[in-house]
Amino acid sequence: MDFFKPESVLNLQNIRDELVKMEDTIIFNFIERSHFATCSSVYERNAPEIKLPDFDGSFLDWALMKMEVVHSQLRRFESPDETPFFPDKILEPIIPSLNYPKILASYSNEINYNDKIKQIYIKDIVPLLSKRDINTWENFGSVATRDIEALQSLSRRIHFGKFVAEAKFQNEPEKFTKLIQDKDVDGIVAAITNSEVEEKILHRLNIKASVYGVDPTNEKGDRKITPEYLVKIYEEIVIPITKEVEVEYLLRRLED
Amino acid sequence: MDFFKPESVLNLQNIRDELVKMEDTIIFNFIERSHFATCSSVYERNAPEIKLPDFDGSFLDWALMKMEVVHSQLRRFESPDETPFFPDKILEPIIPSLNYPKILASYSNEINYNDKIKQIYIKDIVPLLSKRDINTWENFGSVATRDIEALQSLSRRIHFGKFVAEAKFQNEPEKFTKLIQDKDVDGIVAAITNSEVEEKILHRLNIKASVYGVDPTNEKGDRKITPEYLVKIYEEIVIPITKEVEVEYLLRRLED
Ligand SMILES: N[C@@H](Cc1c[nH]c2ccccc12)C(=O)O
Ligand SMILES: N[C@@H](Cc1c[nH]c2ccccc12)C(=O)O
Numbered sequence: 001m002d003f004f005k006p007e008s009v010l011n012l013q014n015i016r017d018e019l020v021k022m023e024d025t026i027i028f029n030f031i032e033r034s035h036f037a038t039c040s041s042v043y044e045r046n047a048p049e050i051k052l053p054d055f056d057g058s059f060l061d062w063a064l065m066k067m068e069v070v071h072s073q074l075r076r077f078e079s080p081d082e083t084p085f086f087p088d089k090i091l092e093p094i095i096p097s098l099n100y101p102k103i104l105a106s107y108s109n110e111i112n113y114n115d116k117i118k119q120i121y122i123k124d125i126v127p128l129l130s131k132r133d134i135n136t137w138e139n140f141g142s143v144a145t146r147d148i149e150a151l152q153s154l155s156r157r158i159h160f161g162k163f164v165a166e167a168k169f170q171n172e173p174e175k176f177t178k179l180i181q182d183k184d185v186d187g188i189v190a191a192i193t194n195s196e197v198e199e200k201i202l203h204r205l206n207i208k209a210s211v212y213g214v215d216p217t218n219e220k221g222d223r224k225i226t227p228e229y230l231v232k233i234y235e236e237i238v239i240p241i242t243k244e245v246e247v248e249y250l251l252r253r254l255e256d
Numbered sequence: 257m258d259f260f261k262p263e264s265v266l267n268l269q270n271i272r273d274e275l276v277k278m279e280d281t282i283i284f285n286f287i288e289r290s291h292f293a294t295c296s297s298v299y300e301r302n303a304p305e306i307k308l309p310d311f312d313g314s315f316l317d318w319a320l321m322k323m324e325v326v327h328s329q330l331r332r333f334e335s336p337d338e339t340p341f342f343p344d345k346i347l348e349p350i351i352p353s354l355n356y357p358k359i360l361a362s363y364s365n366e367i368n369y370n371d372k373i374k375q376i377y378i379k380d381i382v383p384l385l386s387k388r389d390i391n392t393w394e395n396f397g398s399v400a401t402r403d404i405e406a407l408q409s410l411s412r413r414i415h416f417g418k419f420v421a422e423a424k425f426q427n428e429p430e431k432f433t434k435l436i437q438d439k440d441v442d443g444i445v446a447a448i449t450n451s452e453v454e455e456k457i458l459h460r461l462n463i464k465a466s467v468y469g470v471d472p473t474n475e476k477g478d479r480k481i482t483p484e485y486l487v488k489i490y491e492e493i494v495i496p497i498t499k500e501v502e503v504e505y506l507l508r509r510l511e512d
Contacts, residue, residue, distance in 0.1 A: 003394060021291065024471070028284040035277065050351045059330070059351075066326040074319060074397045095306045095315075098394055138259060138354055141330045149405075204473040215280070216467040217460040 003080055006103045010167040016197075019160060023205060025153045027212050030129055031224045033146040036139050037132040042147070043122045050140065063144040064151070065089050080104055083159045085114045085151070104162050104249075105256035111162065111248050113241055114155050120237055121151055128229040157238060161245035168192055168246075169253055180254050185247060192246050198239060202231050259336055262359045266423040272453075275416060279461060281409045283468050286385055287480045289402040292395050293388040298403070299378045306396065316378075319400040320407070321345050336360055339415045341370040341407070360418050360505075361512035367418065367504050369497055370411055376493055377407055384485040413494060417501035424448055424502075425509055436510050441503060448502050454495060458487050 001009060001018050008014055041047040042059045052062045065086045068076075072090035076082050080103055084090050087109075126147075127133070168191070169176045179187045209227035257265060257274050264270055297303040298315045308318045321342045324332075328346035332338050336359055340346050343365075382403075383389065424447070425432045435443045465483035 020471070020474075025288065028288070032281065032284070053350055063326065063330060067323065070319065070322040070326070071397060071401075074315070074400070076397050079394070079397075094309055100394075138335070138356075141327060141332050141335075144330070145327075207473050208471070211472040212468060215276070215464070217463050218276075 012167050022157045029150040029153050034129045034224050036143045037134045037136045038130045039135050039143045041135050042140050042143050060144045064148050158242045161242040162249050165246040165249040205230050268423050278413045285406040285409050290385045290480050292399045293390045293392045294386045295391050295399045297391050298396050298399050316400045320404050414498045417498040418505050421502040421505040461486050
């Protein structure tokens with residue numbers, strides 16, 4: 001995907017191809033997380049044994065925040081497909097800006113579902129991925145690193161809804177303008193929902209999880225990710241939150 | 257692998273199981289890198305358009321160094337299976353130490369092949385993985401992030417040779433003591449080489465790359481990693497450098 005070519009970014013087929021690639025990334029990241037226990041202390045605010053000096057948050061928050069600060073200096077969040085978890089903490093780039101062309105509406109950075117994604121990830125996704133519900137102290141760093149990768153890939157997937165929404169708006173401007181003027185949320189949801197595409201996604205995920213989730217040279221080996229769980233995560237979390245992003249984006253689209 | 261249980265860490269079967277798991281991680285990381293072009297400027301010292309203030313190194317070096325600093329504060333490099341690329345830049349942990357039991361010889365941290373790994377990765381591995389040999393400016397951050405993951409997984413795999421060496425020493429102390437006293441490098445190499453195991457690794461990698469490297473729902477899709485390249489990388493780089501680690505570790509083993 002080349003963000004210097006707005007027409008190509010707003011081509012729905014290109015967007016779908018990119019979403020398909022992201023599925024692999026998300027599955028690989030989930031598999032990497034699945035080797036570890038839940039490690040609830042990693043997510044606990046100011047957990048006593050790993051309390052971080054001068055910081056009010058969890059071990060994961062600290063690691064994620066520090067990482068975002070470094071990446072922001074490398075201009076990560078200038079890119080329209082990247083959304084920070086700590087928008088108040090990131091810094092200005094220390095290398096020259098890339099001057100991306102405008103593709104999304106100007107309020108687009110205000111649409112940020114990362115807090116919600118992080119909460120649901122911790123509460124609902126981690127328990128489905130990890131095999132044991134204990135704290136293994138010697139893995140906290142590895143766990144946080146895997147969580148960061150998983151969260152970033154989920155965040156990128158879900159906020160890609162902005163491109164989907166913009167593309168759909170540009171394809172049918174009159175229809176969407178009417179729905180937006182009428183504040184017809186149900187109508188917008190109906191207009192952006194394509195059940196056939198959703199069915200295909202879930203079907204594809206089932207196959208991918210079956211293939212990627214088991215060592216092909218050791219069929220008796222542990223299954224690293226359960227296809228039904230992956231489907232459940234997409235069906236109940238990823239797809240619905242992506243739609244929330246799309247709806248919020250579209251509802252404001254006439255501001256721009 | 258539980259580094260609080262030295263007996264289990266030095267069990268050769270457990271080590272091999274861990275090495276098998278690392279293969280998947282390395283392959284997944286290679287696949288993630290394969291989506292991008294070579295981007296040689298990412299590796300160039302003080303590349304003009306992305307020159308980092310007050311830093312004498314490449315874009316990748318800066319990102320890797322900053323990341324290691326953060327992780328060192330979370331006690332990453334206390335763990336005997338983690339080896340820093342910037343041992344002079346890392347900091348003390350800011351959370352309580354874990355006090356790992358001693359498993360490896362006391363000089364073990366001095367054995368660090370990361371400079372070599374980084375050089376060979378840039379020179380020989382990146383060209384095999386990426387599809388086009390150009391600079392795509394808008395991907396430098398993503399590329400560096402993928403490189404960091406790939407380098408860390410290679411580093412962990414290769415330095416795991418220390419555990420292999422220690423386990424082999426403890427299994428046959430007289431034999432190795434004699435070889436070490438005689439400074440018989442060829443003899444040590446022969447003693448640690450198991451061609452049958454190596455053949456099995458290469459065979460397994462071939463299968464894994466074939467299965468993981470193509471989208472199972474789109475057989476006409478692009479192949480993301482070429483099995484022969486993966487085998488070549490292991491045969492010519494990963495396995496030989498792991499042996500160098502083992503030999504260097506063993507040659508000093510009587511110091512301890
Ligand atoms: N496995 C150790 C060391 C480690 C690996 N990756 C890390 C990243 C951050 C901090 C520590 C680590 C841990 O989880 O603690
Ligand atoms: N894709 C953009 C943004 C980005 C993604 N991940 C990053 C990590 C660091 C810096 C930037 C990024 C780039 O490669 O530049």
